[in-house]
Amino acid sequence: MTNSNKLFRWRDPYDTGGTQALFAAAMEENARFQAENCPDYGRILREQGGSAPGDPAALPPIPTLYFKRHALFSLPERRLLIKATSSGTSGAMSRMAFDAGSLLRGLCMVWRMTRYHHLLSPVPCHYLILGYEPHRGNDTAFSKTGYGFTFFAPALSRTYALVWRDGDYQLDLEGLRRRLLRCARGPFPIRTIGFPAYTWLLLSQMEKEGIRLQMPRGSKITMGGGWKQFEGQKVEKAELYRLAESVLGIAEADCVEFFGAVEHPILYTTCPYHHFHVPVYSRVVIRDVDTLEPVPNGTPGLVNLMTPMVRSVPILSVMTDDIGILHDADTCGCGIHSPWLEILGRVGARGLVTCAAGAAEFLKGGEGR
Numbered sequence: 001m002t003n004s005n006k007l008f009r010w011r012d013p014y015d016t017g018g019t020q021a022l023f024a025a026a027m028e029e030n031a032r033f034q035a036e037n038c039p040d041y042g043r044i045l046r047e048q049g050g051s052a053p054g055d056p057a058a059l060p061p062i063p064t065l066y067f068k069r070h071a072l073f074s075l076p077e078r079r080l081l082i083k084a085t086s087s088g089t090s091g092a093m094s095r096m097a098f099d100a101g102s103l104l105r106g107l108c109m110v111w112r113m114t115r116y117h118h119l120l121s122p123v124p125c126h127y128l129i130l131g132y133e134p135h136r137g138n139d140t141a142f143s144k145t146g147y148g149f150t151f152f153a154p155a156l157s158r159t160y161a162l163v164w165r166d167g168d169y170q171l172d173l174e175g176l177r178r179r180l181l182r183c184a185r186g187p188f189p190i191r192t193i194g195f196p197a198y199t200w201l202l203l204s205q206m207e208k209e210g211i212r213l214q215m216p217r218g219s220k221i222t223m224g225g226g227w228k229q230f231e232g233q234k235v236e237k238a239e240l241y242r243l244a245e246s247v248l249g250i251a252e253a254d255c256v257e258f259f260g261a262v263e264h265p266i267l268y269t270t271c272p273y274h275h276f277h278v279p280v281y282s283r284v285v286i287r288d289v290d291t292l293e294p295v296p297n298g299t300p301g302l303v304n305l306m307t308p309m310v311r312s313v314p315i316l317s318v319m320t321d322d323i324g325i326l327h328d329a330d331t332c333g334c335g336i337h338s339p340w341l342e343i344l345g346r347v348g349a350r351g352l353v354t355c356a357a358g359a360a361e362f363l364k365g366g367e368g369r
Contacts, residue, residue: 003029004308008105010280013112016338019280026308027056027316034314037074041314057285057294061304061319064263067094075099075312084144084262096262099312106265106309109281113267114152117256121153123218126183128176130194130202131225132169133160145260149193149222156188161198173202180206180213180248189218196223196257200235203243214249221250224258237274259343263318264305268341275332275340282307284341286326287319297326300344321346 003026010019031052035042045052048060073080080097098106114120131146150158159179162169183190192199199221221244241252259268259276268276278284285294285304295301303324306317325342332340 002026004105004311005101007308008108008281011112013109013116013279013281014277014336014338016278016280016283023280023283023308024054024056027059027306028052028054030308030311030316031059033311034074034316038072038314040070040072041074056283056306056317057304059306059317061285061287061292061306061317062314063319064094064261064321067096067263067315067318071095072314073097073312074314080312082144094263096265096310096315097312098265098310102310102312105281109279109309110148110267113269113279117269119152119220119222119256119269121218123189124154124156125189125191125218126157126159126179126186127155128159128161128179128190128192128194130161130176130192130198130223132162133164135164145224146193149191153191161194161202171198173198173205176202177206180215181211184213184215184248187216189216189220191220191222193222193224195225196237196240197234199223200240200243203240203247206247207243211247212249213247219248219250220254220256221248222256222258224260259341261305261318261320263315264307264320265309266305266307271332271334271336271340273332273334275327275334275342277329277332277334277336277338277340278326279338281309284324284326284339286324289323289347297328297339300325302347303341303343323347 003022007019007022007026012018031045035045035052044060044062053059079099081100081103083095083097085093085095127150129146129150134147157179159176161171161173161176163172163175180190223240237257241255244250244255245252253272257270257274260266264282266279266282268279271277283306285306286299286301287293287304288295288301292302300323303320303322304317305320308316310316323344323346325344327340327342329337329339
């Protein structure tokens with residue numbers, strides 16, 4: 001069994017202390033595979049010193065911006081079972097693809113994480129997906145993960161915020177509103193998953209109309225993704241939790257948030273204090289925006305995400321355009337013994353090019369394959 005497979009079968013999903021050596025070995029294993037099978041990544045490693053280092057933080061982080069301009073694959077087309085893209089709201093999309101082994105590791109991760117956070121349930125429920133209705137022309141990762149979420153508990157129905165009509169997606173908040181009114185009269189819980197912006201738009205409009213419902217026991221509000229084109233209307237999380245309880249009767253304890261990226265397909269799930277603790281499947285390094293050197297916990301900087309999960313694409317160490325802080329585990333109090341990541345905001349593409357100039361230099365001239 002490979003080190004990566006051992007890591008993704010680890011019993012405790014937050015035992016980062018007990019998996020340090022295994023994580024480092026899995027990252028080195030993955031880096032060697034990428035160097036041998038992706039010429040561009042092999043060139044990057046050679047320019048960094050010729051081999052995969054034993055310290056994962058020493059691997060060159062590839063900016064997500066690069067994946068939006070180049071396709072890098074380490075396996076032949078016939079072995080790529082699922083393809084996905086980022087949302088492309090900035091005008092460019094990252095293109096990812098996953099082989100069977102990567103998908104199996106991802107499935108192990110999702111099962112352990114959802115079981116740990118009590119998201120698996122045998123009780124059927126109605127799903128409100130505050131995102132895209134599946135369509136053959138939509139390869140975005142969010143449309144796939146939104147649908148995948150509906151298997152955490154048996155689905156009685158699936159209602160989408162963005163529905164495919166007349167050759168394009170249209171926002172249908174009224175359809176969600178009608179579904180909530182019907183569900184409130186029935187015995188089965190509802191679960192939402194999707195963009196926090198649409199969650200806020202729906203619940204704030206219902207509050208203005210004076211609607212107060214009591215969803216059946218077991219209902220949950222779950223959110224993932226950013227505010228994107230609604231950034232100017234962004235509200236604090238506490239306001240979303242207040243709306244969930246005021247409009248739907250769903251307590252803050254049943255509001256869960258997810259974090260991830262198509263270039264880093266790891267499931268980060270909030271603890272009872274709404275903190276994103278780092279699971280064993282990944283590590284987070286916060287880097288100085290000028291030097292790219294790692295900074296101590298508690299210091300803001302660029303967020304560098306690492307995982308050995310995927311073999312088909314060299315995304316084992318990516319530099320995001322997020323500014324964040326990595327906090328020590330004992331600053332939370334929930335009992336999870338791994339550090340937690342706080343996202344402060346984004347620097348934007350121009351800022352990422354400037355801040356990550358050192359990393360991007362290694363990629364200059366590469367065309368991907």
